[in-house]
Amino acid sequence: MSSSSNNVVTDKMRQAIADYLPRYPSKQAVTLPALHIIQDEMRCVPQRAIEEVADMLELHPSQVHDTLSFYGFFRHEQTPLGQHRLWVCRSLSCMLRGGEQLLVELSKKLGIKPGETTPDGKVTLEFAECLGKCEGAPCVLMDDECHGDQTVDSVIALLENTASTLGQRSWAGGHHG
C-alpha cells in the first residue's frame, strides 16, 4: 500500500478500504465501499481521491469516475455535504401525505434549496425517491437513518438533537472469522 504525505486519502481510510479487498474476487468491486468510506470522512470525493482509489484498486481513474458519476449520491469537491445529509421523500406514498410540502417548508425554514448546504455547514437538504418506509409517510432520511411521520417541527428538532456523528462512522470491512 503506497502512502505519501500529499495523499488526500489518509492511512486510516486506506486501511478501511484495504480491509474490504478479501471479500471480493476482484479489486474493482471495492469501488463503492471505497467511495463510501471517503465521502463519509471528507463529505465529498475529490478528484485526487478518485486517482488514489484507482491506484489502490488497479483501475484507471476514469473507471472509478464512471462508477461514481452514475450514482447521484457522491459529491464533487466543489459542493461537499454538510455535517448531516437530510433527504426528504417525494415519491408517491409520501406525496399523498404531504411529502412535497414538507420539502418546500424545510427548504424555506433552512433557507436553502434541495441540493444546497446551510451556510454554517450543518445540513445538506435533498429530495429522495421512496425511502422504503412508506407506512410512515411523510419520511425523511437523516444520514442513513429513516424517520417517519415527520413535520417541519419534528425534523428541525431531529436536526438539533442529532449530535454530529462525524468521525464516529464505522466501516468495518474485513474477512470474517
Added chain:
Amino acid sequence: MADSDLALLARINKPDSQSLVGYLADGGYESFKKALSMSPNEVTDLVKNSGLRGRGGAGFPCGLKWTFLPKDHPGPIYMCVNADESEPGTFNNRILMEMDPHQLLGGIMLACRGTRATTAYIYLRYEYGRSFRTLEKAIAECYAQGLLGKNIQGTDFSLDIYVHRGAAAYICGEETGLIESLEGKRAWPRVKPPFPAIEGAFRKPTVVNNVETLCCVKHIFDRGISWFQSIGVPPDPNNPRDAGSYGPKLYQASGHVNRPGCWELPLGVTARELIEEQAGGVWKGRQAKAVIPGGLSTGFMTHAELDTPLDFNGPGKVGCLGLGTAAAVIIDDQTSMVDVLYNSCRFFAHESCGQCTPCREGTTWMTKILHRIRTGHGALRDLDLLKEVADSMGIMPGTTICGLADGAAWPVKNAMQKFRPEFEDYIQKKLTSQDPIRELVGTH
C-alpha cells in the same frame, strides 16, 4: 392470520428478535443444521416442490431457478441477496432485516447449501442504515458461533456472507444491474441471455433472490411443504402454465388509509380485504379512486376492481402488470390522477439508467407531457401521445434491456385506459397543479 399462524413476522415484536440468543431460543438454525446432512440436490428439490415463487416482483419459481445453475461446476458459485428494495410503496424487506436478521441469514444459509454457493452478498440499499447495522451484528454473531465461515459445524460446507451497500439507485434492484453495481461498475442491466445462473457476478454462476423469498425458504424447511401449500392459492386447473400462489405473503398498504402497515397474510387476499380489514379503511371517510396493487410499476386498479385477489394471477386479469411486491398504494377520490401519474413518470425518468433510448427518452417525454398538461397547456392529443410512448417502451414490445421501462409504461397505460375521462376533463377545463419541487430545483 392469527398471531400463532404467523411465520415471517412471528418474531418481530419480541424484545430480543434481533439477537442470536433469542433466535436460538426459538429453535432457529435447527433446520440449517438438518440441511447440512442433506445433499444440495435434496435441498433444492424441497424448495422446488414447495412451489415457492420469488417475492421480488417477477414471481419466478425459486427452486426451479436454482436448477438452472450448471451441474458439477467447479465453483465459485455466488448468491446475491436482493435487498435493494426501492419500488415505491414497498417496505417489507426492511422490516424483515431490521427486526429479525437471523431469519434472513438462516434462509441464505439454506439457499447456499442448495445452490452450492460459498459466498453470499447481501446487496443492501444505502438508505437502510439500520438494516445494515443490524445485519452486520447478526453476521458477526454467526461467525462467533461457528454458523458461518470454514467447515461449518464440522462439515465440508463453508460459507461467507457479506453486506454490500448501494448508493441510492433504484436500478440496482434489477438483478443484473445489481451484479454490475456489486462489481464496482455503473448499474447498467445486462442483456440476457446469458442469465445470471450461467454467467452472473464476477462472470460466475449466480443466483439472485429477494429477502422475503429467502425468509420463506427458512420456514419451508422448518414446517414442511404441506404447511406451505396449505396457505394461499393452488394452481389454476384450467391454466397448465400456472405455478400457483402458495404460501404466506407480506402485504403492505400505504397512502390514503387509516392504518398504513405491513401484514403477513395468505396469498390471494383481495385489495378490499387488505384495505378494510388490515389498513383500517380509506382515510377521512373517503372512497378509494385507484389502488396500486404491488408497487408503482404495477399500474392502477379502479374502485370497481377492488375485489381482485392479490395473488400472482389476479392483478394481471384486470390489466395490471402483476402482483409485483404486493405493496398497495391507496389513492382517495379527492386526489387528481394527473398528479399521481406525473409523480410516477417523474420517478421512472429519474431512475432510468439511460442505457436504452426508448426508456431514457420515453420516461423523460412522458414526464414533460404531463408537466405540460399540469401547467394548463395540454391538448387532448397529448393523451394519445402518452399512450403511444408507453406502448413503445419495455421488454414486452422488445425495445429495452430491462423491465424498468415496462414498469414506467404500465401506470401510463392503465391511466389512459381506466381514467382517461378525468385527464380529458383536466385538459379541457385547463386545470393546473403546482410542482413545488420543480419550482425549487428545476427538472430532475
